[in-house]
Amino acid sequence: MKKSLEEIRNILNRHRDELRDKHKVTEIGIFGSYVRGEQKKRSDLDILVEIGEPISLLTFVGIENYLAKILKTKVDLVPKDSIRPELKERILKEVVYL
Incomplete structure (x- = not known):
């Protein structure tokens, strides 16, 4: 069964310190x-x-x-500074940041 958005946010929030300190992630969104x-x-x-x-x-x-390991699902990771121009507006409108 797929996780809900809220479950995913909770998992990511529990790992926020490691994402920031070890992996240097300064901002994360779904x-x-x-x-x-x-x-x-x-x-x-x-x-x-x-x-x-x-x-x-x-x-x-x-x-x-x-991220795939802690979330137990396939992840498509996109760097914010590398969003394809034709998708940028749509992605930035719908992204839910932690």
Whole structure:
């Protein structure tokens, strides 16, 4: 069974210190099907992040894997500064920040 948006927010809030201190995540939000209440059994979880310092691709993938592990679902991690221009307005309107 898929988690609700509130359950996801609670899990992320419990891990907020580690996300900030170990992974340098300064801002995190959820967007996409979970925010719209349209998630399906196979939906991934779209998470928007801002990282406080430059990181390598390997570190970024590590953050994505960490989030997938604690949330027990597939995560699509999107850096806030890398949103595709044609999607930026829609994503920023619907994102729910923690």
